[in-house]
Amino acid sequence: GLIxxxxDEARQAVAECKAAGINPDMITGDHPLTAKAIAETLGIISSAEDVVLTGPELTKLDEPAFAELVDKVRVYARVDPDQKLRIIHALQARHQFVAMTGDGVNDAPALKNADIGIAMGITGTEVAKEAAHxxxxxxxxxxxxxxxEHGRRIYANILKFIRYLLSGSVGEISAIFIAPLFGLPTPLLAIHILWVNLITDGLPGLAFASxxxxxxSMQRPPVDPRQTIFADGLGWFIIGVGLLVGGITIGLQVWALGRGLGHWQTMTFSGLCFSQLGLALAVRSRRESVFRLGLWSNKPMLGALGLTFGLQLLVIYVPFFNNLFSTQPLTWAELGITLAxxxxxFWAVELAKLIRRRRELQPEAAQLRVAQPEAAQPEVTKPEVLKPEVAALPAVV
Structure with missing residues (x-):
């Protein structure tokens, strides 16, 4: 026979999809037995709960019945273009984000209505390509x-950039507004704020792209499209870390003023900059320690941090920049206190990540402690509507 x-790489791709929380379904015009055999080979069908549904069987199902079944169906065989649309709409009604591949003219409506329509570039028709995203x-x-995988990396890096940039901005704003409430002079000049926004935020911020x-990243479930970018604790992180940055900035100001240091503003300004450099290093991962990631795993970031640190030292110790930024050279002790x-x-964010990792491990440990061998369960016969391929097999045989 012909086959x-x-x-070869398709089975591995299907396995990676499932690990990433993506359910691959097959929609084909082939015979149901052929479709089922291919789906089993690829791993699309991997359990007895997975269903093969034919076009004629789909026609007999009303919308409520199909809505209950659609999450279990992994293979659709002998379906027409209108039924492809029905499948997409049923999945979308259950808040599924649907990507559809196709190459023919009859795939165009489904490609257009899917959340992501993907047309074949080699075998695809021009109509399919025009309809696809x-x-x-x-x-x-x-x-x-x-x-x-690339999309998840880009999205994660955007969140890291937002986490870094907005936390620093909250720190600046809180320091500027809170200090006068306690009778302190304004901690930062306008040129200091400009420097922080352009250099201290800008250079490390660009390095997040690398x-x-x-x-x-491919073992996490997909992000719900309805979820805001500040969900899952991001908003609270920005506020908490921002207030910490602002508190450290004001703390350095109070310490320096209390000792009658005339260059208190230099310590305050430098403390804000160095705090954000540590923050950039810490937020490279939301969960893993930067020491586990490896300091050299993002060389552009290290370069940006080193360059920004060096530029800040120039602002502190070079006379030309002293005049421009109204700064004064710090003693080594004062620089050490500012850095400490x-x-x-940095250490606060690392501690928060450590606590997060331990909390995530607790449910797994509890599950291991109570795990018991499963008792044999009696086999339960299910209605044929949940296993339409069973009804289709005798007719073929």
């Missing part, structure tokens, strides 16, 4: 998985 086997140039399903994907106080931001 058109799936590509993306074109897969090599017609390889594994490329979609690679694109998902942050590699974290090791477990600023490092509290």
């Amino acid at each position: 058109d086997p799936p590509r 993306m074109i897969l140039l090599d017609d390889n399903f594994a490329t979609i998985v690679t694109a998902v 942050e590699p994907a974290e090791a477990n 106080a600023s490092s509290l931001v």
